[in-house]
Amino acid sequence: MTQADRQSMLQPLSDDLPSDVRAITENLRTLFASLGVSVRRYSARRSRDPGSVSRFPNGSRTPPWEFVLDLARDVASHRGQVLQPEALELPRRQHRQALSARSSPAGLTHVLQDQLASADEQARHAAIQIQALTEMLQDRQRLLLDLELQLRRLEGRTAIQRIADESSTAALRVEREAFQDECERLRQEVAALREELSRAKQRAVELEDRCDRLEGEMVAVERSRQAAPSDDVESGTRAVCVAEVQEFTRLMRRMELADAAEFVATIKSICGSVAAELGGALIRAGRGQILIASDSATGAADIALRLVDALEIDGEPIRVQIGLAIGEVVGRQGDLIGLTTEVAASLADIAPKGVVLVDGEFATSLEQAEGGEPLPAGPEVHRDGPFPTSARFVLQPMWRRPVRGLGLVEPWRLTRLAAHS
Numbered sequence: 249m250t251q252a253d254r255q256s257m258l259q260p261l262s263d264d265l266p267s268d269v270r271a272i273t274e275n276l277r278t279l280f281a282s283l284g285v286s287v288r289r290y291s292a293r294r295s296r297d298p299g300s301v302s303r304f305p306n307g308s309r310t311p312p313w314e315f316v317l318d319l320a321r322d323v324a325s326h327r328g329q330v331l332q333p334e335a336l337e338l339p340r341r342q343h344r345q346a347l348s349a350r351s352s353p354a355g356l357t358h359v360l361q362d363q364l365a366s367a368d369e370q371a372r373h374a375a376i377q378i379q380a381l382t383e384m385l386q387d388r389q390r391l392l393l394d395l396e397l398q399l400r401r402l403e404g405r406t407a408i409q410r411i412a413d414e415s416s417t418a419a420l421r422v423e424r425e426a427f428q429d430e431c432e433r434l435r436q437e438v439a440a441l442r443e444e445l446s447r448a449k450q451r452a453v454e455l456e457d458r459c460d461r462l463e464g465e466m467v468a469v470e471r472s473r474q475a476a477p478s479d480d481v482e483s484g485t486r487a488v489c490v491a492e493v494q495e496f497t498r499l500m501r502r503m504e505l506a507d508a509a510e511f512v513a514t515i516k517s518i519c520g521s522v523a524a525e526l527g528g529a530l531i532r533a534g535r536g537q538i539l540i541a542s543d544s545a546t547g548a549a550d551i552a553l554r555l556v557d558a559l560e561i562d563g564e565p566i567r568v569q570i571g572l573a574i575g576e577v578v579g580r581q582g583d584l585i586g587l588t589t590e591v592a593a594s595l596a597d598i599a600p601k602g603v604v605l606v607d608g609e610f611a612t613s614l615e616q617a618e619g620g621e622p623l624p625a626g627p628e629v630h631r632d633g634p635f636p637t638s639a640r641f642v643l644q645p646m647w648r649r650p651v652r653g654l655g656l657v658e659p660w661r662l663t664r665l666a667a668h669s
Contacts, residue, residue, distance in 0.1 A: 259306045268345035273307040275339055276316070280305055282323045294318060295520025295530065310346045313362055364462040371455040378448045385441040392434040399427040487548035487574040487610070488584060489528070489540040490592040491519070491555055494567040494601050496536025514561050522558055526550045531584055537593070538568075541577070541584055545613040548572050549641055549662055552604045571595025572606040572662065574613050594651045595659055605659040611643050614662075640665055 261270060283290065287305065291298035296315075303309040316339055324331040344362060402424050493499070493515065500508050516533040519540065523530045528542040528551050538555075542548040552570045559566040573595065575588035595605040606614070644661040651657045 261307050265307045266346075268342070269307060269310065272310065272316075272339065272342040272346040273305060275342060276305045276311070276319070279319050279323050283319070283326055290319075290322075292524050293322075295517055295524050310343070313340070313343055316343055360462055360466045364459060364466065367455055367458045367462060371452060371459055374448060374452040374455055378445065378452060381441060381445040381448055385438065385445060388434055388438050388441060392431060392438060395427060395431050395434065399424065399431060402427060483577060483579045485575065486577050486584065486588070487542045487545050487572065487613075488577060488588050488592045489538075489542065489548045489552050489555075489570060489572055490589070490596045491538040491540075491552070491559075491568045491570045492593075492596045493536040493538075494569060511561065515559065515566065518559055519555065522554050523551055526554065532582065537596075539584060539589070544617060545572075545574050545610055546617045548574070548610075549604075549606075549614055552662065553664060556602055556604065567601045569596050569599035569601055570604040571597070571599060572604060572610050574610045591654060591657070594654055594657065598649065598651065598657075598659070604662040605646070606643070606662050608658050608660070611660045614641060614643070 261273060265273070280287065280290070285293070287302050288298045291301040294301075294315075301311075301315075304311040304315065317336070320336065320339060321331050324335075347362070499511070503511060512534070515538070516530070519533055519538045520530040522528075523540045523542075526542075527544075527547050528540050531539040531541055533539070540548070540551055542551060549572065552572055555568060555570065559568055571592040571594065573588045573592040575586070575591075577584040577586040577588050591607055595607060599605040642663045642665050644663065646659045646661055648656050648658045
Protein backbone atom coordinates (compact mmCIF):
# COMPACT_ATOMS: atom_id res chain seq x y z
CA MET A 249 0.00 0.00 0.00
CA THR A 250 1.46 3.33 -1.08
CA GLN A 251 1.51 6.45 1.06
CA ALA A 252 -1.11 7.99 -1.21
CA ASP A 253 -3.37 5.01 -0.59
CA ARG A 254 -2.90 5.36 3.16
CA GLN A 255 -3.69 9.05 3.01
CA SER A 256 -6.82 8.39 0.97
CA MET A 257 -8.14 6.16 3.80
CA LEU A 258 -8.42 9.23 6.02
CA GLN A 259 -11.70 11.09 5.79
CA PRO A 260 -11.66 14.77 4.80
CA LEU A 261 -11.73 17.07 7.78
CA SER A 262 -15.06 18.71 8.53
CA ASP A 263 -15.34 22.40 7.66
CA ASP A 264 -16.87 23.18 11.05
CA LEU A 265 -13.99 21.57 12.97
CA PRO A 266 -12.74 24.04 15.62
CA SER A 267 -9.39 25.57 14.69
CA ASP A 268 -7.68 24.26 17.83
CA VAL A 269 -8.91 20.73 17.10
CA ARG A 270 -7.89 21.05 13.46
CA ALA A 271 -4.34 21.97 14.46
CA ILE A 272 -3.67 18.81 16.48
CA THR A 273 -5.54 16.68 13.91
CA GLU A 274 -3.40 17.92 11.03
CA ASN A 275 -0.30 17.31 13.13
CA LEU A 276 -1.44 13.72 13.74
CA ARG A 277 -1.99 13.22 10.02
CA THR A 278 1.53 14.45 9.33
CA LEU A 279 2.96 12.06 11.91
CA PHE A 280 1.02 9.12 10.47
CA ALA A 281 2.22 10.00 6.98
CA SER A 282 5.82 10.12 8.25
CA LEU A 283 5.43 6.70 9.84
CA GLY A 284 4.34 5.14 6.56
CA VAL A 285 1.78 2.63 7.89
CA SER A 286 -1.99 2.49 7.88
CA VAL A 287 -4.04 3.43 10.91
CA ARG A 288 -5.22 -0.17 11.28
CA ARG A 289 -1.66 -1.51 11.18
CA TYR A 290 -0.47 1.06 13.68
CA SER A 291 -3.40 0.20 15.95
CA ALA A 292 -2.36 -3.45 15.94
CA ARG A 293 1.24 -2.45 16.64
CA ARG A 294 0.18 -0.43 19.68
CA SER A 295 -2.57 -2.87 20.78
CA ARG A 296 -5.32 -0.29 20.37
CA ASP A 297 -8.79 -0.54 18.93
CA PRO A 298 -8.54 0.53 15.24
CA GLY A 299 -12.02 2.06 15.31
CA SER A 300 -11.04 4.38 18.15
CA VAL A 301 -7.65 5.21 16.65
CA SER A 302 -9.15 6.07 13.26
CA ARG A 303 -11.19 8.83 14.90
CA PHE A 304 -8.05 10.68 16.03
CA PRO A 305 -6.63 11.67 12.59
CA ASN A 306 -10.16 12.24 11.29
CA GLY A 307 -10.85 14.89 13.93
CA SER A 308 -13.89 13.24 15.46
CA ARG A 309 -12.07 12.68 18.76
CA THR A 310 -9.07 14.16 20.52
CA PRO A 311 -6.62 11.41 21.50
CA PRO A 312 -5.19 11.06 25.00
CA TRP A 313 -1.77 12.65 25.40
CA GLU A 314 -0.17 9.21 25.87
CA PHE A 315 -1.23 8.30 22.32
CA VAL A 316 0.29 11.49 20.87
CA LEU A 317 3.49 10.88 22.82
CA ASP A 318 3.75 7.26 21.65
CA LEU A 319 3.14 8.30 18.04
CA ALA A 320 5.80 11.03 18.22
CA ARG A 321 8.31 8.56 19.68
CA ASP A 322 7.51 5.98 17.01
CA VAL A 323 8.01 8.54 14.25
CA ALA A 324 11.34 9.65 15.73
CA SER A 325 12.46 6.01 15.99
CA HIS A 326 11.35 5.39 12.40
CA ARG A 327 13.55 8.29 11.31
CA GLY A 328 16.47 7.03 13.38
CA GLN A 329 16.29 10.02 15.71
CA VAL A 330 15.91 10.59 19.43
CA LEU A 331 12.78 12.50 20.43
CA GLN A 332 13.85 15.77 22.03
CA PRO A 333 11.75 17.42 24.77
CA GLU A 334 11.48 20.68 22.82
CA ALA A 335 9.86 18.79 19.94
CA LEU A 336 6.92 18.00 22.21
CA GLU A 337 6.17 21.59 23.17
CA LEU A 338 4.02 22.35 20.10
CA PRO A 339 1.94 19.11 20.15
CA ARG A 340 1.53 19.44 23.93
CA ARG A 341 0.15 22.96 23.53
CA GLN A 342 -2.06 21.90 20.60
CA HIS A 343 -3.39 18.98 22.62
CA ARG A 344 -4.34 21.18 25.57
CA GLN A 345 -6.06 23.69 23.30
CA ALA A 346 -7.96 20.94 21.48
CA LEU A 347 -9.23 19.46 24.74
CA SER A 348 -10.35 22.87 25.93
CA ALA A 349 -12.09 23.52 22.60
CA ARG A 350 -14.14 20.34 22.91
CA SER A 351 -15.83 21.77 26.02
CA SER A 352 -17.03 18.33 27.07
CA PRO A 353 -16.71 16.52 30.40
CA ALA A 354 -14.39 14.02 28.76
CA GLY A 355 -12.22 16.81 27.38
CA LEU A 356 -12.20 18.55 30.74
CA THR A 357 -11.11 15.32 32.38
CA HIS A 358 -8.17 15.05 29.98
CA VAL A 359 -7.20 18.66 30.66
CA LEU A 360 -7.31 18.06 34.41
CA GLN A 361 -5.29 14.87 34.03
CA ASP A 362 -2.70 16.77 32.04
CA GLN A 363 -2.57 19.54 34.63
CA LEU A 364 -2.36 17.02 37.48
CA ALA A 365 0.52 15.21 35.79
CA SER A 366 2.36 18.50 35.35
CA ALA A 367 1.72 19.57 38.95
CA ASP A 368 2.79 16.16 40.24
CA GLU A 369 6.03 16.36 38.27
CA GLN A 370 6.72 19.82 39.67
CA ALA A 371 5.94 18.56 43.19
CA ARG A 372 8.42 15.73 42.77
CA HIS A 373 11.07 18.13 41.51
CA ALA A 374 10.36 20.38 44.49
CA ALA A 375 10.87 17.45 46.85
CA ILE A 376 14.19 16.65 45.17
CA GLN A 377 15.23 20.31 45.45
CA ILE A 378 14.34 20.36 49.16
CA GLN A 379 16.44 17.27 49.76
CA ALA A 380 19.40 18.74 47.85
CA LEU A 381 19.16 22.09 49.65
CA THR A 382 18.87 20.36 53.03
CA GLU A 383 21.98 18.29 52.38
CA MET A 384 23.86 21.36 51.14
CA LEU A 385 22.80 23.38 54.17
CA GLN A 386 23.87 20.64 56.58
CA ASP A 387 27.24 20.38 54.83
CA ARG A 388 27.83 24.15 55.08
CA GLN A 389 26.78 24.16 58.73
CA ARG A 390 29.23 21.38 59.54
CA LEU A 391 31.97 23.22 57.70
CA LEU A 392 31.15 26.47 59.53
CA LEU A 393 31.29 24.75 62.93
CA ASP A 394 34.65 23.24 62.04
CA LEU A 395 36.04 26.62 60.94
CA GLU A 396 34.73 28.36 64.07
CA LEU A 397 36.45 25.71 66.21
CA GLN A 398 39.69 26.21 64.32
CA LEU A 399 39.33 29.98 64.67
CA ARG A 400 38.94 29.72 68.45
CA ARG A 401 42.03 27.56 68.66
CA LEU A 402 43.94 30.00 66.49
CA GLU A 403 42.87 32.93 68.67
CA GLY A 404 44.14 31.03 71.72
CA ARG A 405 47.47 30.41 70.02
CA THR A 406 47.67 34.07 69.04
CA ALA A 407 47.15 35.20 72.64
CA ILE A 408 49.84 32.82 73.92
CA GLN A 409 52.24 33.77 71.15
CA ARG A 410 51.71 37.48 71.86
CA ILE A 411 52.91 36.94 75.44
CA ALA A 412 55.89 34.78 74.40
CA ASP A 413 57.03 36.63 71.31
CA GLU A 414 55.06 39.65 70.22
CA SER A 415 57.04 39.96 66.99
CA SER A 416 55.72 36.59 65.64
CA THR A 417 52.04 37.38 66.04
CA ALA A 418 51.69 39.13 62.65
CA ALA A 419 51.53 35.87 60.67
CA LEU A 420 48.98 34.44 63.08
CA ARG A 421 46.92 37.62 62.80
CA VAL A 422 46.79 37.25 59.00
CA GLU A 423 45.77 33.62 59.31
CA ARG A 424 43.08 34.52 61.85
CA GLU A 425 41.65 37.21 59.56
CA ALA A 426 41.50 34.68 56.71
CA PHE A 427 39.57 32.28 58.97
CA GLN A 428 37.22 35.09 60.01
CA ASP A 429 36.55 36.04 56.39
CA GLU A 430 35.84 32.39 55.49
CA CYS A 431 33.51 32.02 58.49
CA GLU A 432 31.61 35.14 57.49
CA ARG A 433 31.28 33.91 53.94
CA LEU A 434 29.92 30.58 55.18
CA ARG A 435 27.48 32.33 57.54
CA GLN A 436 26.10 34.30 54.61
CA GLU A 437 25.86 31.14 52.49
CA VAL A 438 24.06 29.29 55.30
CA ALA A 439 21.61 32.20 55.67
CA ALA A 440 20.96 32.21 51.90
CA LEU A 441 20.46 28.44 51.85
CA ARG A 442 17.99 28.65 54.74
CA GLU A 443 16.01 31.28 52.90
CA GLU A 444 16.06 29.28 49.65
CA LEU A 445 15.05 26.12 51.53
CA SER A 446 12.15 27.95 53.14
CA ARG A 447 10.94 29.13 49.73
CA ALA A 448 11.29 25.60 48.31
CA LYS A 449 9.23 24.14 51.16
CA GLN A 450 6.54 26.76 50.65
CA ARG A 451 6.53 25.99 46.92
CA ALA A 452 6.19 22.27 47.67
CA VAL A 453 3.21 22.92 49.94
CA GLU A 454 1.55 25.01 47.21
CA LEU A 455 2.13 22.28 44.61
CA GLU A 456 0.72 19.59 46.88
CA ASP A 457 -2.34 21.78 47.48
CA ARG A 458 -2.69 22.20 43.73
CA CYS A 459 -2.53 18.43 43.22
CA ASP A 460 -5.22 17.95 45.86
CA ARG A 461 -7.45 20.58 44.20
CA LEU A 462 -7.02 19.03 40.75
CA GLU A 463 -7.83 15.59 42.10
CA GLY A 464 -10.97 17.00 43.70
CA GLU A 465 -11.98 18.64 40.42
CA MET A 466 -11.41 15.38 38.55
CA VAL A 467 -13.63 13.51 41.00
CA ALA A 468 -16.35 16.13 40.55
CA VAL A 469 -16.12 15.93 36.75
CA GLU A 470 -16.17 12.13 36.79
CA ARG A 471 -19.31 12.17 38.94
CA SER A 472 -20.95 14.60 36.54
CA ARG A 473 -20.25 12.21 33.68
CA GLN A 474 -22.01 9.26 35.32
CA ALA A 475 -25.27 9.99 33.57
CA ALA A 476 -23.71 10.46 30.14
CA PRO A 477 -22.97 7.38 28.02
CA SER A 478 -19.51 7.19 26.45
CA ASP A 479 -18.79 6.87 22.74
CA ASP A 480 -15.67 4.82 23.45
CA VAL A 481 -17.46 1.47 23.78
CA GLU A 482 -20.55 0.46 21.88
CA SER A 483 -23.57 -0.85 23.75
CA GLY A 484 -25.33 -4.04 22.68
CA THR A 485 -24.89 -7.79 22.93
CA ARG A 486 -21.25 -8.57 23.63
CA ALA A 487 -19.22 -11.47 24.93
CA VAL A 488 -17.33 -10.22 27.98
CA CYS A 489 -14.07 -11.63 29.30
CA VAL A 490 -12.93 -10.64 32.81
CA ALA A 491 -9.49 -11.82 33.93
CA GLU A 492 -8.20 -11.27 37.45
CA VAL A 493 -4.51 -11.44 38.35
CA GLN A 494 -4.08 -13.63 41.40
CA GLU A 495 -2.67 -11.95 44.53
CA PHE A 496 -2.31 -8.69 42.61
CA THR A 497 -2.28 -6.47 45.73
CA ARG A 498 0.38 -8.60 47.43
CA LEU A 499 2.53 -8.51 44.30
CA MET A 500 2.27 -4.72 44.10
CA ARG A 501 3.31 -4.30 47.72
CA ARG A 502 6.43 -6.39 47.15
CA MET A 503 7.56 -4.39 44.12
CA GLU A 504 9.35 -1.09 43.76
CA LEU A 505 7.27 1.64 42.11
CA ALA A 506 9.09 1.38 38.76
CA ASP A 507 8.83 -2.44 38.72
CA ALA A 508 5.13 -2.29 39.57
CA ALA A 509 4.47 0.18 36.76
CA GLU A 510 6.36 -2.04 34.30
CA PHE A 511 4.45 -5.11 35.54
CA VAL A 512 1.07 -3.45 34.95
CA ALA A 513 2.16 -2.06 31.56
CA THR A 514 3.32 -5.52 30.45
CA ILE A 515 0.00 -7.10 31.42
CA LYS A 516 -1.91 -4.41 29.55
CA SER A 517 0.31 -4.80 26.48
CA ILE A 518 -0.08 -8.58 26.35
CA CYS A 519 -3.84 -8.42 26.85
CA GLY A 520 -4.19 -5.71 24.22
CA SER A 521 -2.14 -7.71 21.71
CA VAL A 522 -4.11 -10.91 22.29
CA ALA A 523 -7.44 -9.09 22.06
CA ALA A 524 -6.47 -7.27 18.85
CA GLU A 525 -5.12 -10.44 17.22
CA LEU A 526 -8.30 -12.39 17.95
CA GLY A 527 -10.78 -9.68 17.00
CA GLY A 528 -11.61 -8.39 20.48
CA ALA A 529 -11.07 -5.06 22.20
CA LEU A 530 -9.27 -4.30 25.43
CA ILE A 531 -11.71 -2.14 27.40
CA ARG A 532 -9.67 -1.55 30.54
CA ALA A 533 -6.83 -3.03 32.54
CA GLY A 534 -6.17 -1.84 36.06
CA ARG A 535 -6.01 -2.91 39.71
CA GLY A 536 -5.41 -6.49 38.71
CA GLN A 537 -8.55 -6.85 36.57
CA ILE A 538 -8.67 -6.96 32.77
CA LEU A 539 -11.88 -6.44 30.79
CA ILE A 540 -12.03 -7.50 27.14
CA ALA A 541 -15.05 -7.49 24.84
CA SER A 542 -15.71 -9.59 21.75
CA ASP A 543 -18.54 -9.74 19.25
CA SER A 544 -18.88 -13.52 19.59
CA ALA A 545 -18.67 -16.27 22.17
CA THR A 546 -16.10 -18.05 20.01
CA GLY A 547 -13.87 -14.99 19.91
CA ALA A 548 -14.10 -14.48 23.67
CA ALA A 549 -13.32 -18.16 24.29
CA ASP A 550 -10.22 -17.96 22.08
CA ILE A 551 -9.06 -14.80 23.87
CA ALA A 552 -9.58 -16.24 27.36
CA LEU A 553 -7.72 -19.47 26.66
CA ARG A 554 -4.90 -17.61 24.94
CA LEU A 555 -4.51 -15.29 27.94
CA VAL A 556 -4.03 -18.27 30.27
CA ASP A 557 -0.97 -19.29 28.23
CA ALA A 558 0.29 -15.90 27.06
CA LEU A 559 0.46 -13.94 30.31
CA GLU A 560 4.04 -14.22 31.52
CA ILE A 561 6.97 -11.95 32.38
CA ASP A 562 10.58 -13.09 31.97
CA GLY A 563 9.41 -16.67 31.58
CA GLU A 564 7.39 -16.60 34.80
CA PRO A 565 3.64 -17.16 34.28
CA ILE A 566 1.19 -14.60 35.60
CA ARG A 567 -1.57 -16.56 37.30
CA VAL A 568 -5.04 -15.44 36.26
CA GLN A 569 -8.58 -16.64 36.80
CA ILE A 570 -11.07 -15.83 34.06
CA GLY A 571 -14.84 -15.52 33.73
CA LEU A 572 -16.85 -15.31 30.49
CA ALA A 573 -20.43 -14.18 29.97
CA ILE A 574 -22.52 -12.98 27.07
CA GLY A 575 -25.46 -10.59 26.96
CA GLU A 576 -26.50 -6.97 26.83
CA VAL A 577 -23.99 -4.37 28.04
CA VAL A 578 -23.92 -0.58 28.09
CA GLY A 579 -20.87 1.38 26.99
CA ARG A 580 -20.20 4.23 29.37
CA GLN A 581 -17.06 6.27 30.07
CA GLY A 582 -14.79 3.84 28.33
CA ASP A 583 -16.21 0.89 30.26
CA LEU A 584 -18.82 -1.84 29.84
CA ILE A 585 -21.42 -2.03 32.56
CA GLY A 586 -24.39 -4.26 33.16
CA LEU A 587 -25.34 -7.68 34.53
CA THR A 588 -23.24 -9.46 31.90
CA THR A 589 -20.05 -7.80 33.14
CA GLU A 590 -21.01 -8.57 36.74
CA VAL A 591 -21.55 -12.24 35.92
CA ALA A 592 -18.18 -12.49 34.16
CA ALA A 593 -16.45 -10.77 37.10
CA SER A 594 -18.17 -13.08 39.60
CA LEU A 595 -17.11 -16.17 37.64
CA ALA A 596 -13.53 -14.87 37.52
CA ASP A 597 -13.67 -14.34 41.28
CA ILE A 598 -14.61 -17.97 42.01
CA ALA A 599 -12.47 -19.57 39.29
CA PRO A 600 -9.38 -21.54 40.36
CA LYS A 601 -6.05 -20.23 39.09
CA GLY A 602 -5.47 -20.77 35.40
CA VAL A 603 -9.10 -21.79 34.87
CA VAL A 604 -11.73 -20.25 32.57
CA LEU A 605 -15.33 -20.41 33.80
CA VAL A 606 -18.42 -19.53 31.73
CA ASP A 607 -22.09 -19.30 32.60
CA GLY A 608 -24.87 -21.39 31.08
CA GLU A 609 -25.90 -18.75 28.55
CA PHE A 610 -22.33 -18.40 27.29
CA ALA A 611 -21.97 -22.18 27.08
CA THR A 612 -25.14 -22.41 24.99
CA SER A 613 -24.00 -19.57 22.71
CA LEU A 614 -20.64 -21.25 22.20
CA GLU A 615 -22.26 -24.59 21.40
CA GLN A 616 -24.57 -22.92 18.85
CA ALA A 617 -21.73 -20.96 17.28
CA GLU A 618 -19.55 -24.06 16.99
CA GLY A 619 -22.35 -26.24 15.68
CA GLY A 620 -21.96 -28.92 18.36
CA GLU A 621 -24.54 -31.12 20.03
CA PRO A 622 -26.99 -29.38 22.39
CA LEU A 623 -25.71 -29.28 25.94
CA PRO A 624 -27.63 -31.32 28.54
CA ALA A 625 -29.57 -29.53 31.25
CA GLY A 626 -30.86 -30.38 34.69
CA PRO A 627 -29.31 -31.95 37.80
CA GLU A 628 -27.96 -34.95 35.86
CA VAL A 629 -25.57 -32.71 33.93
CA HIS A 630 -23.04 -32.86 36.76
CA ARG A 631 -22.77 -36.64 36.54
CA ASP A 632 -21.72 -36.54 32.90
CA GLY A 633 -19.26 -34.70 30.74
CA PRO A 634 -17.03 -33.20 29.59
CA PHE A 635 -18.97 -32.11 26.50
CA PRO A 636 -17.07 -31.17 23.32
CA THR A 637 -18.79 -28.26 21.60
CA SER A 638 -16.79 -28.77 18.41
CA ALA A 639 -13.33 -29.84 17.33
CA ARG A 640 -11.86 -27.00 19.42
CA PHE A 641 -13.58 -26.48 22.78
CA VAL A 642 -14.70 -28.63 25.69
CA LEU A 643 -17.15 -27.60 28.40
CA GLN A 644 -16.99 -29.35 31.77
CA PRO A 645 -19.98 -28.72 34.07
CA MET A 646 -19.19 -27.58 37.60
CA TRP A 647 -21.34 -27.71 40.75
CA ARG A 648 -23.80 -24.91 41.33
CA ARG A 649 -22.68 -22.36 43.87
CA PRO A 650 -24.13 -19.15 45.34
CA VAL A 651 -22.63 -15.85 44.23
CA ARG A 652 -23.33 -12.64 46.09
CA GLY A 653 -25.87 -10.52 44.23
CA LEU A 654 -26.50 -13.18 41.56
CA GLY A 655 -27.91 -16.11 43.50
CA LEU A 656 -27.13 -19.66 42.35
CA VAL A 657 -24.72 -19.76 39.41
CA GLU A 658 -24.06 -22.90 37.36
CA PRO A 659 -20.58 -22.45 35.88
CA TRP A 660 -18.91 -24.49 33.16
CA ARG A 661 -15.17 -24.96 32.84
CA LEU A 662 -13.87 -24.12 29.37
CA THR A 663 -10.81 -25.87 27.91
CA ARG A 664 -9.51 -26.79 24.49
CA LEU A 665 -10.31 -30.23 23.13
CA ALA A 666 -6.60 -31.00 22.77
CA ALA A 667 -6.34 -30.93 26.58
CA HIS A 668 -8.54 -34.06 26.74
CA SER A 669 -7.01 -35.95 23.85
